[in-house]
Amino acid sequence: MRERLAISRPVEGACGETGTWRVFKPVVDREKCNSCGMCAMYCPDGVIDSEYEIDLIFCKGCGICANECPKKAIAMVREGEES
Amino acid sequence: MKNIRVLTLMPTVPDTEYIHKCTSACAGCSSDLILRHVLKAAGPDTVLVVPACCTSVLQGVYPNTSFGIPVYNVAFASAAAVASGMAAAFEELGKNTNVIAYAGDGGTVDIGIQALSGALERGTNFLYICYDNEAYGNTGMQRSGSTPLGARTTTTPGGKPHQKKDLDRIIAAHHLPYMATSCSAYPQDIVRKVEKALSIKGPKFLHILAPCPPGWRYDTAKTIEVGKLAVRSGMWAMYEREYDTLTLSGQTKAAMMKPAPLEEYLKIQGRFSGLKPDTIAEIRQSMERNLRLLKKEAEGTC
Numbered sequence: 001m002r003e004r005l006a007i008s009r010p011v012e013g014a015c016g017e018t019g020t021w022r023v024f025k026p027v028v029d030r031e032k033c034n035s036c037g038m039c040a041m042y043c044p045d046g047v048i049d050s051e052y053e054i055d056l057i058f059c060k061g062c063g064i065c066a067n068e069c070p071k072k073a074i075a076m077v078r079e080g081e082e083s
Numbered sequence: 084m085k086n087i088r089v090l091t092l093m094p095t096v097p098d099t100e101y102i103h104k105c106t107s108a109c110a111g112c113s114s115d116l117i118l119r120h121v122l123k124a125a126g127p128d129t130v131l132v133v134p135a136c137c138t139s140v141l142q143g144v145y146p147n148t149s150f151g152i153p154v155y156n157v158a159f160a161s162a163a164a165v166a167s168g169m170a171a172a173f174e175e176l177g178k179n180t181n182v183i184a185y186a187g188d189g190g191t192v193d194i195g196i197q198a199l200s201g202a203l204e205r206g207t208n209f210l211y212i213c214y215d216n217e218a219y220g221n222t223g224m225q226r227s228g229s230t231p232l233g234a235r236t237t238t239t240p241g242g243k244p245h246q247k248k249d250l251d252r253i254i255a256a257h258h259l260p261y262m263a264t265s266c267s268a269y270p271q272d273i274v275r276k277v278e279k280a281l282s283i284k285g286p287k288f289l290h291i292l293a294p295c296p297p298g299w300r301y302d303t304a305k306t307i308e309v310g311k312l313a314v315r316s317g318m319w320a321m322y323e324r325e326y327d328t329l330t331l332s333g334q335t336k337a338a339m340m341k342p343a344p345l346e347e348y349l350k351i352q353g354r355f356s357g358l359k360p361d362t363i364a365e366i367r368q369s370m371e372r373n374l375r376l377l378k379k380e381a382e383g384t385c
Contacts, residue, residue: 006146008143009147010103010148011147011149012103012104013103013104014106014142014143014144014148014149015105015141015143015144041270041271043116044112044115044116044306045102045106046100047105050098057104058104060111062296063111063302063304064304068307068308
């Protein structure tokens with residue numbers, strides 16, 4: 001019998017849905033956004049895609065995007081509250 | 084609108100992500116940010132060697148992993164030794180796979196230094212990246228050889244009484260083809276340095292400062308801000324060294340001409356709270372000495 005190797009396979013969500021950690025969620029103001037790409041470059045987890053949509057299933061809510069946005073187009077809003 | 088950032092901010096790297104959403108890194112982790120850009124610059128033909136450090140934890144739980152490239156998790160002291168063997172095997176097979184050892188500061192400055200020194204001396208064809216959060220972050224921020232003077236950790240609650248080990252000069256003494264320092268707040272710089280390092284054959288070393296929100300005790304949103312302050316104040320110098328030629332990076336040249344106040348960098352972090360004025364003076368003295376030496380070396384007068 002062939003021995004099975006203990007190898008982990010790459011999948012999305014290997015560490016669970018990390019979006020549940022979030023206290024504040026980023027909300028993008030499309031009017032102010034000029035698509036510079038700073039937020040996507042600085043996002044530690046790469047949850048901001050090339051259309052600048054933030055994947056809220058995985059976003060941990062660290063707030064780096066809001067802090068680094070040169071146009072201040074991203075606001076951090078407490079979860080459960082309306083923006 | 085699509086892919087504008089690829090064209091403007093990082094023209095050389097593709098949009099592909101090699102880290103799947105999401106790792107179990109803390110919110111605002113800069114190690115995660117560094118690794119993301121390192122892998123983007125290195126491409127899919129890469130093997131990562133990871134000793135015990137935050138990165139060995141943030142991959143996920145068996146049988147799943149969030150890393151889209153092969154990773155070898157090895158014992159604490161052996162990252163460079165394993166990478167050495169791996170590089171030799173790839174060479175024997177005639178493959179050009181990039182071997183990257185990705186280790187924390189504990190696994191580089193304290194525990195892994197003899198394996199690293201040996202691999203550098205043997206001329207192993209690999210890239211060693213040390214992401215430096217200046218403590219053993221994974222186990223709860225214990226003091227490491229890389230912790231700076233005056234920083235509070237769980238094992239130095241009154242502030243570390245010793246200076247940070249000057250790892251870069253130890254590495255430079257091995258006369259490498261390429262070594263560089265960088266900071267997580269400058270991903271473009273990291274990408275450029277990784278690409279340059281991987282284009283050179285032989286041992287390469289990259290030392291990247293990685294601000295750590297829970298360990299350095301600052302708000303998670305300020306990771307980039309703290310990293311930039313470290314470079315702008317001169318506490319962290321960014322340069323490249325090819326054999327004995329030293330080139331300062333633009334950010335550090337600017338910091339030498341017009342530095343940001345050191346107090347600003349110290350004040351933003353909780354680990355430097357309650358520093359005595361004479362400790363600040365000592366920190367400033369060693370920082371200025373370091374910059375002076377680097378400047379002399381860059382000018383070729385040292």
